[in-house]
Amino acid sequence: xxGQMEARLMRIEALLAELQAAATKPLDLGEAAAYLRQSxxxxxxxxxxxxxxxxxxxxxxxxxxxxxxDRYLLRNRRAGADEIEAAAASHLASRPATSIARSHADRRxxxxxxxxxxxx
Numbered sequence: 001x002x003g004q005m006e007a008r009l010m011r012i013e014a015l016l017a018e019l020q021a022a023a024t025k026p027l028d029l030g031e032a033a034a035y036l037r038q039s040x041x042x043x044x045x046x047x048x049x050x051x052x053x054x055x056x057x058x059x060x061x062x063x064x065x066x067x068x069x070d071r072y073l074l075r076n077r078r079a080g081a082d083e084i085e086a087a088a089a090s091h092l093a094s095r096p097a098t099s100i101a102r103s104h105a106d107r108r109x110x111x112x113x114x115x116x117x118x119x120x
Contacts, residue, residue: 026055026063035069046072 033040044062046052053068079087 023066026065027069028064029062032062032064032069035066036073 027035029040029043033043036043038046043052047054047062052064052072055063055065057063
């Protein structure tokens with residue numbers, strides 16, 4: 001029984017080593033396009049615009065690191081409603097109440113003054 005367990009453990013370790021090697025292996029243009037689910041020409045266009053980091057060791061073929069492709073995919077993050085509300089509440093809680101009231105009064109007074117000046 002222990003011989004079977006040891007064989008399975010060795011197989012799992014070998015698979016983990018393969019996964020680690022695959023994660024650090026650079027991807028060529030075709031592999032990067034498949035990973036991004038884009039055409040090769042679109043990925044090439046992204047590289048020419050400087051939107052994706054890439055490597056050209058021989059000056060001809062293009063290679064990518066998976067981490068650079070992930071960084072490209074995860075750019076321009078939009079916060080969810082809960083995050084925005086929490087940030088707003090935190091911002092309001094960090095400001096003194098007098099500062100908030102003064103700011104509101106300044107805006108109110110300015111808009112009334114601007115209205116009076118326009119009507120005159």
